[in-house]
Amino acid sequence: MLDKLIALGIREIDINNIKEFINEDYAEDFVEIIKLLTNINCHDAMIRNIVVGNPFILQRDYELVKDLIDYMTSVGFKNLNLLFDSYPLFLNKNKFEIEEYLNKHQDKRREDIIDELESDPLLIEE
Amino acid sequence: MERLYNYLIEFGFSKEDVDRVVNNYALLRYNPDTLLNNIIRNNNYLLEVGFSKSQIRKMTKRLPQIYDISITNIEEKIAYLEELGFTKEQIIRMGVNFSAIFGCSIENINQKIESIIALGYSRKEVLKMINAFPALLSLSMENIRQKIDDIMNFGYSKEEILSMAKSYPSLLGLNSEYLKQKIEDLISLGYSKEEVIKMTRLLPALFYLSMENIKNKINFYREIGIEFIITEKTKNLMQSIDLSYARYQYFKNNNIEIVSYRPIFYGEKKFKKQYGVSNQELILMYPYQSREEEIKDAR
Numbered sequence: 074m075l076d077k078l079i080a081l082g083i084r085e086i087d088i089n090n091i092k093e094f095i096n097e098d099y100a101e102d103f104v105e106i107i108k109l110l111t112n113i114n115c116h117d118a119m120i121r122n123i124v125v126g127n128p129f130i131l132q133r134d135y136e137l138v139k140d141l142i143d144y145m146t147s148v149g150f151k152n153l154n155l156l157f158d159s160y161p162l163f164l165n166k167n168k169f170e171i172e173e174y175l176n177k178h179q180d181k182r183r184e185d186i187i188d189e190l191e192s193d194p195l196l197i198e199e
Numbered sequence: 200m201e202r203l204y205n206y207l208i209e210f211g212f213s214k215e216d217v218d219r220v221v222n223n224y225a226l227l228r229y230n231p232d233t234l235l236n237n238i239i240r241n242n243n244y245l246l247e248v249g250f251s252k253s254q255i256r257k258m259t260k261r262l263p264q265i266y267d268i269s270i271t272n273i274e275e276k277i278a279y280l281e282e283l284g285f286t287k288e289q290i291i292r293m294g295v296n297f298s299a300i301f302g303c304s305i306e307n308i309n310q311k312i313e314s315i316i317a318l319g320y321s322r323k324e325v326l327k328m329i330n331a332f333p334a335l336l337s338l339s340m341e342n343i344r345q346k347i348d349d350i351m352n353f354g355y356s357k358e359e360i361l362s363m364a365k366s367y368p369s370l371l372g373l374n375s376e377y378l379k380q381k382i383e384d385l386i387s388l389g390y391s392k393e394e395v396i397k398m399t400r401l402l403p404a405l406f407y408l409s410m411e412n413i414k415n416k417i418n419f420y421r422e423i424g425i426e427f428i429i430t431e432k433t434k435n436l437m438q439s440i441d442l443s444y445a446r447y448q449y450f451k452n453n454n455i456e457i458v459s460y461r462p463i464f465y466g467e468k469k470f471k472k473q474y475g476v477s478n479q480e481l482i483l484m485y486p487y488q489s490r491e492e493e494i495k496d497a498r
Contacts, residue, residue, distance in 0.1 A: 087409065090377045098261055114479075116488055118411070119441070125409035128377075129369060134295045136253060152467065152478045158439040162369070162407045165331075169288040185468070191478075192466035195404055195437065198366050 074100045074131070077107070083121050091128035102135035109135075109142055110157070119158040127161035137167055144168040148175065149184060152191045160194035170197070200231040203238070210242065211252055216260050223263035237266045244270050248277065249291050258298040265301055279305050283312075289330055297333035314340045318347075319361050328368035335368050349375035353382055354396050363403040370403060384410045388417055394430050402433045415491075416440050423447055425460040435464050441487040442478055448485035449476065 074095050078088050110120050124130055141164070145153060148171075157164055174197060178186045190196055200221075207217045220226065226234055245255050259265050265273075280290050293300050300308075315325045315335070329335050350360045350370075364370050370378070385395040385405075399405050405413070416436055420426050420443075428435045446463045449455070455474075457463075462470065467478045476484075 084411070086380075087411075090374070090380055093374060098257070102257075118415075118488065118491070119439070122409045122412040126407045126412065129372070132296075134254065134257060136251060137292065137295060155439040155442050155478060155482070158412075158441065159437045160404060160407070162367070162404065165369070167288070167292050169286070169292075188466045188468040192438075192464075193434075195434070 074103060077103060078124065081107075081121055081124065082117055083125060087121075087125045091125060091131065094128040094131040096132050099132050102133060103131060105135040106130065106133060106138050109139060110154075113142060113146075113157075114154045115157065116154075119154060123157055123161040123164065127164060129165055130161070133165065138164060140168040141166060141171065145171060149187050150191065156191050156194050163194050163197065166197060203231045203235040206235060206239065211256055212260075216256070220259060220263040220266070225264040225267045234266065240270060241266055241268070241273070244273065249287060250294065254291075254295050258294060258301075262298040262302060265298065268301060273301055276301060276303075276305060279308070284326055285330065293330075293333040297337060299337055300333060303336065308336060311336050311340070315343070318343070319358075320365065324365055328365065332368040332372060334372055338371060343371055346371055346375055350378065353379065354392055355400065359400050363400065367403045367406070370406065373406070378406060381406055381410070385413070388414065390430070398430060398433045402436070404437060405433070408437075412440065415487075416443070419444060419447075425463075428460060432460075435460075438464055441482045444487040444490060445478075445481035445485040446470070449474070449481055452485075 074097060075088070077100075078091075078095075107120060110123065115123065142153060150156065174190070175183065175186055181189075203221065204217055207220065208214070212220065220238075221231075221234070229237065242255055245258075246252070250258070277287075277290055280293070281287070285293070312322070312325050312329070315328070316322055320328070347357060347360050351357060355363075382392075382395055382399070385398070386392055390398070413436070417426070417429055419440060420428060443463050447457070450457050450462075462473070465473070471477050
């Protein structure tokens with residue numbers, strides 16, 4: 074896993090700070106998660122920010138992340154790369170939490186809720 | 200033993216993982232047939248609950264002892280978590296992210312919840328924190344208290360830390376050195392300790408951005424003369440630098456006078472309505488990466 078972090082260009086000091094999260098059991102998940110992020114147009118600097126800012130991603134289940142991204146794309150999110158770069162912790166959310174958030178704000182138009190969330194991702198924590 | 204191996208391989212485990220499971224200290228006392236029965240029984244039950252095969256593999260790879268736990272025990276734990284107010288989906292997510300929850304006794308979970316409440320939270324808040332960060336249950340109270348003390352030493356009050364951790368419980372899962380480094384890095388960018396504490400107190404999410412990212416933003420906002428947003432409108436620091444840069448370049452290249460910093464941080468709908476261009480179009484037109492390369496070349 075370490076080699077993958079180095080290949081992403083993550084600085085040594087950052088690797089040292091997040092090394093306690095490195096767990097080889099999740100190495101395959103991590104590779105697949107990087108592919109998912111690349112597919113939604115996250116470039117290397119964005120991915121570095123996501124990993125260093127949210128080291129919990131190093132122990133995240135790939136399927137849960139895939140479900141999250143697939144769901145968000147299906148309901149109309151168009152700026153997932155910008156959203157995850159803005160708030161890397163968003164990737165720890167799960168599909169059902171987004172569903173719940175959308176349902177909770179049903180009084181608004183779906184596209185408006187998504188627009189609000191994309192410009193202020195911290196709203197998901199409310 | 201062969202049947203056991205075949206079953207696990209068929210279930211999708213690698214040879215290495217099979218060895219890890221069958222050689223787990225807690226499972227060595229079973230004869231292969233009994234162990235196979237336990238494994239089939241628990242796998243079927245977990246599938247019924249809603250876990251996928253791959254999630255079961257990951258959970259049991261990390262905690263093979265799950266096959267030493269009776270269905271009744273797992274059922275009781277799930278019923279207990281449901282009683283606390285967690286949904287099936289939340290429980291599945293917890294199990295996947297924090298398999299050890301199935302190894303914890305109900306008494307232990309209860310005790311942990313009570314101890315966290317005693318720090319100054321309501322029960323509802325604690326359950327919300329556990330839902331957002333299930334691994335909170337794996338942290339010892341000594342560890343949590345030590346972390347609070349460490350963060351207090353940086354200059355925050357206990358109330359401020361509890362409030363930050365209420366919204367961002369994973370803060371308690373981060374190493375104190377990691378947080379200290381972030382604070383020192385921000386100070387090294389030219390801010391006083393008080394300013395950094397104010398910024399992170401108002402916006403704990405800053406702890407979840409890399410320093411490379413924060414530095415790029417600060418340098419860019421200084422360059423375009425809106426440095427004040429860093430301490431006064433800190434929330435704007437969350438916006439992706441790719442978007443801020445692209446919007447600024449768009450204004451510059453289209454001779455649009457920048458009378459206020461605000462349009463740089465508009466929601467996409469408002470921006471598109473006013474200027475006719477979407478976020479993704481903008482970041483393709485003016486990629487921040489090319490600026491980074493130019494800066495590198497200039498050096």
